[in-house]
Amino acid sequence: MSRAADYEDVIGLEVHAQLLTRSKMFCGCPTTFGGAPNSQTCPICQGMPGVLPVINRRAVEFAMRTALALHCTINSGCRFARKHYYYPDMPKNYQISQYEEPLAVEGWLEIEVGGQVKRIGIQRVHLEEDVGKLVHEGTLETARASLVDFNRSGVPLMEIVSKPDIRSPEEAAVYFKALRAILIYLGVCDGNMEEGSLRCDTNVSIRPRGSSELGTKVEVKNLNSFKNVQQATAYEGERQRMAITSGQTIVQETRLWEADRSYTLSMRSKEYAHDYRYFPEPDLVPLKVEQRWADQLRTTLPELPVERQRRFVSQYGLPAYDADLLTQSRALADYYEAAVREYPKPKVVSNWVMSELLRELLGDDEAAISKSPIPPRNLARLLALIEDGTISGKIAKDVFEKMYRSGEDAETIVRREGLVQVADAGALGAVVGQVLASNPGAVEDWKKGKKQSLGFLVGQVMKATQGKANPALVNQLLLERLPKEP
Numbered sequence: 041m042s043r044a045a046d047y048e049d050v051i052g053l054e055v056h057a058q059l060l061t062r063s064k065m066f067c068g069c070p071t072t073f074g075g076a077p078n079s080q081t082c083p084i085c086q087g088m089p090g091v092l093p094v095i096n097r098r099a100v101e102f103a104m105r106t107a108l109a110l111h112c113t114i115n116s117g118c119r120f121a122r123k124h125y126y127y128p129d130m131p132k133n134y135q136i137s138q139y140e141e142p143l144a145v146e147g148w149l150e151i152e153v154g155g156q157v158k159r160i161g162i163q164r165v166h167l168e169e170d171v172g173k174l175v176h177e178g179t180l181e182t183a184r185a186s187l188v189d190f191n192r193s194g195v196p197l198m199e200i201v202s203k204p205d206i207r208s209p210e211e212a213a214v215y216f217k218a219l220r221a222i223l224i225y226l227g228v229c230d231g232n233m234e235e236g237s238l239r240c241d242t243n244v245s246i247r248p249r250g251s252s253e254l255g256t257k258v259e260v261k262n263l264n265s266f267k268n269v270q271q272a273t274a275y276e277g278e279r280q281r282m283a284i285t286s287g288q289t290i291v292q293e294t295r296l297w298e299a300d301r302s303y304t305l306s307m308r309s310k311e312y313a314h315d316y317r318y319f320p321e322p323d324l325v326p327l328k329v330e331q332r333w334a335d336q337l338r339t340t341l342p343e344l345p346v347e348r349q350r351r352f353v354s355q356y357g358l359p360a361y362d363a364d365l366l367t368q369s370r371a372l373a374d375y376y377e378a379a380v381r382e383y384p385k386p387k388v389v390s391n392w393v394m395s396e397l398l399r400e401l402l403g404d405d406e407a408a409i410s411k412s413p414i415p416p417r418n419l420a421r422l423l424a425l426i427e428d429g430t431i432s433g434k435i436a437k438d439v440f441e442k443m444y445r446s447g448e449d450a451e452t453i454v455r456r457e458g459l460v461q462v463a464d465a466g467a468l469g470a471v472v473g474q475v476l477a478s479n480p481g482a483v484e485d486w487k488k489g490k491k492q493s494l495g496f497l498v499g500q501v502m503k504a505t506q507g508k509a510n511p512a513l514v515n516q517l518l519l520e521r522l523p524k525e526p
Contacts, residue, residue: 044281047246050254051206051273052163055219057198057229058170058237059102065169065196066093066136073235077175077189083168085194087131092323095120099167099196100327101275102228103143106198107165109344112147115333120167120321129172129188132263137168138200139318143329149202149222151214156485160271161203170195176486192236198228203394204243204254209277213270216240217368221345225370230477233264240269244276246284255280256290260297260304273298276304293502356386365394371409372398375416382420384429392419396437400444413447414440422450434507435459459508468501468509473518486522 064071067084084091101499104328107114118140121480122134147162172193176183179349200219206212220238223229231238245255260276263269276296280290295304343351344365352363352373367373372393379389399420401408422440424430431454440451454460475497476483501514 043203044278044285046248047281047284048249049207049209049273049277050204050245050247051212051277052204052214053202053206053207053212053269054241054243054259056239056241056305057106057200057223059099059196059198060097060230061098061102061196064194065097065099065167066098069194069263071195072364073237075191077187078191080191081193085131086190087133087193093136093321095324095327096196099198099339100143102196102226103167103198104167104329104334105226105341106200106223106228107144108146109145109226109341110147110149110162110165110200110336112144112162114144114167114329115141116331117141117326117328118143118166119316119326119479122321124166124317125315127171128186129174129190129193130192131172131190135169135320136324138166139258141174143327149215149218151211151218153208153211153214153485158205158211159300159339160205160211161175161201163201165198165200168197168199169193170197203247209270209274212242212273212379213266216269217266218345219252221368224423225342225344226479227370236264239264242269242273242276244273244280244474245290246280247276256292256305258290258292259294259306261294263297268297268299271299272304276512289402297442311349356390358386358390362387362394366390369409373382375409375412378416382417383423387424388421389421392423392440396440400441413445414443415506418443418449425450425454429510430454431459432507432509432511434502438507468505469517471501471509472514472521473503476518477519483522494522 058071061071063069067082069080069082069085072080084093104114118138120136121139121141123137123139124134125134141163145167147165148159149162150157150159152158170192171424172188172190173180175187175189176251177185177187202215206215220231223238229237233239242260242263243257245257245259247253247255258276259279262273276295283290291308291309296305296307297303298305310348348365349360349367352358352366353360356363358366366376366526375391375397376393380395383389397412397414399414422436422443424438426433426436431450436450439450439459440454442448443450446453479497479500482493482496486497497518498511498514501509501518502511
């Protein structure tokens with residue numbers, strides 16, 4: 041009898057990215073998020089009879105840039121097709137997508153898991169339009185009515201379909217994270233999963249280890265976080281193992297991930313391609329892609345996250361962890377490098393950006409970083425004040441918080457609030473004498489060889505000077521006055 045451990049996961053991801061165009065895929069309606077329901081629609085995206093769609097050139101360019109970044113082959117010709125299925129929020133009862141003739145095929149994306157680099161194949165990159173949104177009055181199960189908002193209908197989507205090369209839930213999450221970083225670097229998608237700008241479906245099957253045959257595929261829909269991708273994929277793989285080892289048959293179906301209860305729930309039987317009755321979109325001419333267009337777009341590609349991460353390690357000597365975190369966002373990586381140019385001590389800058397700046401920003405959101413009230417140059421000036429002894433590291437953290445709240449530079453705050461570090465041996469000597477006289481117990485502990493009492497006494501001096509004393513000088517003065525070890 042087979043055991044669960046005898047089977048391996050076979051996983052592929054379908055990632056849907058909303059493209060950062062100002063207008064929809066086939067009409068001029070805006071794509072901004074949060075508009076009043078049905079305020080951003082027209083007869084084309086409402087699916088009215090007799091209207092003619094027009095391809096959004098900008099959306100095609102964004103998809104081509106993505107395909108090039110993923111090492112895909114861009115087809116010289118591609119064509120849109122009608123994908124037929126019924127759902128209440130789809131105005132035409134078909135979706136304009138691409139099927140037999142996609143924009144790009146056969147690419148790859150490298151990921152690193154457990155110190156090992158692995159290449160995940162990209163099967164295709166294609167364009168399509170989004171559908172509308174249902175707003176239920178109550179929960180889905182108890183709603184007495186559902187309202188339809190067509191604002192999202194017709195918004196340009198790019199679908200990136202991986203090959204079934206992923207072998208673990210961890211790899212799936214790492215792949216999704218790496219792909220999101222690339223999309224953000226390219227400026228083609230904002231990666232906002234909470235607003236639905238980036239959505240992921242995972243296809244999971246299992247097979248006996250060592251087999252090359254594919255098992256029955258189950259799709260888990262609309263995963264909107266790295267955590268959900270990993271947990272849903274892990275659960276579904278385990279569910280299938282339990283079913284197989286108990287003699288059940290896996291059926292091809294679509295399931296939903298219930299994040300609150302951590303399990304997948306059957307949604308519907310999974311359609312096959314012929315069920316959608318694809319045929320070429322008669323209202324759109326085939327799209328011809330000239331090689332010179334692809335070559336020109338290739339020159340606009342930025343340095344991508346993996347290359348930038350490797351350069352941060354080699355050029356700045358950063359640990360891999362620092363380099364990985366700093367390059368997850370293009371805006372964050374740009375901020376870091378700008379600060380290093382002003383204050384050329386890479387690890388010191390890295391520490392402050394990762395701890396102080398990201399704590400204030402509550403993440404690495406592109407917009408938040410670009411609008412930071414502390415520009416890179418002002419962070420560099422703050423670090424220079426620590427280096428030249430003007431302020432201590434402890435005071436610098438307080439100054440940083442005030443800089444973030446007010447937008448002022450460090451020098452202005454330090455001068456106004458009298459925060460200049462006390463580095464005068466005579467002035468500090470008097471404070472050290474008072475602290476030693478007030479803490480005879482700590483002095484006795486020192487005599488007994490308890491080294492930690494020195495740290496206590498340093499803290500008392502810093503407290504007495506409101507953190508303004510130079511810590512190195514305080515240590516020196518204490519050691520000079522404390523009894524010598526026998």
